[in-house]
Amino acid sequence: KAGVTQTPRYLIKTRGQQVTLSCSPISGHRSVSWYQQTPGQGLQFLFEYFSETQRNKGNFPGRFSGRQFSNSRSEMNVSTLELGDSALYLCASSLGTSGRASINEQFFGPGTRLTVL
Amino acid sequence: QKEVEQDPGPLSVPEGAIVSLNCTYSNSAFQYFMWYRQYSRKGPELLMYTYSSGNKEDGRFTAQVDKSSKYISLFIRDSQPSDSATYLCATRNAGGTSYGKLTFGQGTILTVHP
Numbered sequence: 001k002a003g004v005t006q007t008p009r010y011l012i013k014t015r016g017q018q019v020t021l022s023c024s025p026i027s028g029h030r031s032v033s034w035y036q037q038t039p040g041q042g043l044q045f046l047f048e049y050f051s052e053t054q055r056n057k058g059n060f061p062g063r064f065s066g067r068q069f070s071n072s073r074s075e076m077n078v079s080t081l082e083l084g085d086s087a088l089y090l091c092a093s094s095l096g097t098s099g100r101a102s103i104n105e106q107f108f109g110p111g112t113r114l115t116v117l
Numbered sequence: 118q119k120e121v122e123q124d125p126g127p128l129s130v131p132e133g134a135i136v137s138l139n140c141t142y143s144n145s146a147f148q149y150f151m152w153y154r155q156y157s158r159k160g161p162e163l164l165m166y167t168y169s170s171g172n173k174e175d176g177r178f179t180a181q182v183d184k185s186s187k188y189i190s191l192f193i194r195d196s197q198p199s200d201s202a203t204y205l206c207a208t209r210n211a212g213g214t215s216y217g218k219l220t221f222g223q224g225t226i227l228t229v230h231p
Contacts, residue, residue: 004160031216031217032217033217033218033219035219035221042205042221042222042223042224043161043205043207043219043221043224044221045218045219045220048216048217048218050217055217056215056217056218058218090160090161092160092217094216094217096216096217097216104216104217105163105166106163106217106219107163108153108160108161108162109160110158110159110160111160
């Protein structure tokens with residue numbers, strides 16, 4: 001079973017630009033969550049999409065947005081990039097629903113390393 | 118103050134040592150507790166998952182939760198150089214629409230030297 005894939009793996013942008021990152025979840029998974037990882041703040045939750053709807057949102061400005069398609073693939077967009085947006089962006093997929101023995105484990109992709117100059 | 122506090126280390130131990138990693142949390146709504154391991158240039162992978170207070174063992178790993186003191190721990194016995202990684206504790210609320218939202222600690226960088 002293929003794992004979570006993220007594209008691109010590395011990205012360099014300049015301040016003010018916008019960027020779109022892509023995430024393909026594990027087949028059958030309907031939930032995709034996005035996280036930002038930085039040395040200073042660690043792993044922080046951005047948002048979660050389930051069946052094309054945003055189900056949870058973290059404390060990030062509106063410059064950070066996302067969407068999910070009918071095949072569960074997800075994209076996140078960051079507009080008007082700032083230097084502080086340089087980070088590893090991770091997406092994680094899960095079934096998204098509960099089951100008697102389910103822990104709804106999140107499987108992470110390798111991340112997209114974004115550098116803002 | 119962060120909802121989940123974790124000493125970032127770094128922690129360096131000799132091969133064969135017992136490693137203790139710890140986190141504290143402040144939100145009583147957190148009901149599920151996880152430990153993830155992250156190797157360099159990789160995404161986190163789930164190591165252990167617990168719900169109840171008490172101990173849960175899996176091979177060389179033991180996860181411990183004390184909900185009364187809001188304290189979670191991971192013990193690694195007979196540590197190996199291959200255990201060198203960043204260890205992240207994570208929590209989430211119970212059920213409902215919270216499945217996809219994890220709150221992480223800062224992560225502890227562990228090095229096990231031969």
